[in-house]
Amino acid sequence: MAALTLTTLPVDGGASLTDNLVAAAGGGDTAPTGSGRFLVVANGSGGSITATLATPGTVSGLDVxxxxxxxxxxxxxxxxxxxxxxxxxxRAAITYSGVTSLTVGAFELGT
Known part of the structure; x- marks a missing residue:
């Protein structure tokens, strides 16, 4: 899995999400998690693509x-x-049903 670099976006604007996207990795990607962080998935292909984020935890002993x-x-x-x-x-583990024409990026809101 490829490690996505976290990009900080200023809350007062002036930054572009699409300028900071990279090609999705065929084996999946990882991204840092936390408050104010988000993944952007841009699908430029001709069909729908599913992005799956693993939830490694449990609740009361049951898988999420x-x-x-x-x-x-x-x-x-x-x-x-x-x-x-x-x-x-x-980090979140992210896989995709396809990666042709798929770009992604990990972001957080800054000051």
Whole structure:
């Protein structure tokens, strides 16, 4: 899995999400989790792509289902990177149903 670099976006604007996107890795990506952090998935392909975020934790001994977000063709989705997705390394593990024409980025809100 490729490690996405976290980009800080100033809350007063002046930064572009799309300028900071990179090609999604075929084997998946990881991204840091936490308050104010989010994943942007831009699907430039001709069909829908599903981004799946692993949820490694449990509640009362029961596994938590992974989060699957369907990104329609030509659309962009913003997915919160809450701590529920954090693995032992503090990063979310993200896989994709396809990576052709798929770009992604990890962001956080700054000052």
């Amino acid at each position: 289902d992974n989060a699957a977000v369907v990104v329609p063709a030509g659309k962009t989705s913003i997915i919160p990177l809450s701590r529920v997705f954090a693995g032992t390394n503090g």
